Amino acid sequence: xxxxxxxxxxxxxxxxxxxxxxxxxxxxxxxxxxxxxxxxxxxxxxxxxxxxxxxxxxxxxxxxxxxxxxxxxxxxxxxxxxxxxxxxxxxxxxxxxxxxxxxxxxxxxxxxxxxx
Amino acid sequence: xxxxxxxxxxxxxxxxxxxxxxxxxxxxxxxxxxxxxxxxxxxxxxxxxxxxxxxxxxxxxxxxxxxxxxxxxxxxxxxxxxxxxxxxxxxxxxxxxxxxxxxxxxxxxxxxx
Numbered sequence: 001x002x003x004x005x006x007x008x009x010x011x012x013x014x015x016x017x018x019x020x021x022x023x024x025x026x027x028x029x030x031x032x033x034x035x036x037x038x039x040x041x042x043x044x045x046x047x048x049x050x051x052x053x054x055x056x057x058x059x060x061x062x063x064x065x066x067x068x069x070x071x072x073x074x075x076x077x078x079x080x081x082x083x084x085x086x087x088x089x090x091x092x093x094x095x096x097x098x099x100x101x102x103x104x105x106x107x108x109x110x111x112x113x114x115x116x
Numbered sequence: 117x118x119x120x121x122x123x124x125x126x127x128x129x130x131x132x133x134x135x136x137x138x139x140x141x142x143x144x145x146x147x148x149x150x151x152x153x154x155x156x157x158x159x160x161x162x163x164x165x166x167x168x169x170x171x172x173x174x175x176x177x178x179x180x181x182x183x184x185x186x187x188x189x190x191x192x193x194x195x196x197x198x199x200x201x202x203x204x205x206x207x208x209x210x211x212x213x214x215x216x217x218x219x220x221x222x223x224x225x226x227x228x229x
Contacts, residue, residue, distance in 0.1 A: 004159075006159075032215055034215075034216055034217070042221070042222075043206060043219045043220060043221045043222050044160075044206070044217075044219045045219075046216050046217070046218070049215070049216050091157075093159050093160070095160075095217075097215055103215075104150075104162055104165060105162075105215070105217060106162070107152070107159040107160040107161070108159050109158055109159040110157070110158065110159045112157065
């Protein structure tokens with residue numbers, strides 16, 4: 001199956017710093033990538049949808065200036081958490097899709113962010 | 117808007133017993149339905165998906181699910197549980213024109229020896 005990687009897998013940072021998380025589709029071209037957030041023992045909540053070459057679409061309640069998403073190529077999307085605070089600590093998971101709604105979303109392994 | 121309800125946040129079965137994880141959906145248009153499995157500190161792996169073809173969908177690891185429109189359900193089953201099936205299972209829905217997934221709250225499956 002298609003493979004999606006995320007880097008880093010785990011990051012610890014100080015409050016006020018920015019953290020960049022990369023999501024790569026390794027063996028297919030992802031026209032659309034999605035970013036989800038998962039709190040402990042909870043489900044995944046969609047943060048934003050990004051299409052290659054265009055601005056991301058953010059879900060209601062997600063601050064676009066805080067969670068910067070860039071989808072500059074068909075194989076790479078980045079999520080930057082700016083001025084991170086402890087409440088931003090979470091598990092961030094990306095997924096990638098090469099086609100329409102019927103097409104499978106392939107998920108990355110996730111990034112555990114801890115903000116001290 | 118679409119939504120997914122997973123009944124039972126925890127399900128415990130004995131090894132070799134039937135696994136049944138329940139999922140009901142709500143959607144104003146024909147949905148696409150998915151089951152994903154998540155192991156601790158990992159991403160999600162697709163088990164199976166329904167995209168308006170056959171209503172009985174077979175997936176990986178011996179899992180299958182049946183789409184029942186009249187019941188708005190998409191329950192996941194496996195005839196015989198294995199210890200390696202212990203994980204978190206998520207049901208998800210998407211609709212045409214909106215590829216993002218809406219997830220249920222998840223069901224943690226425990227398999228007792």
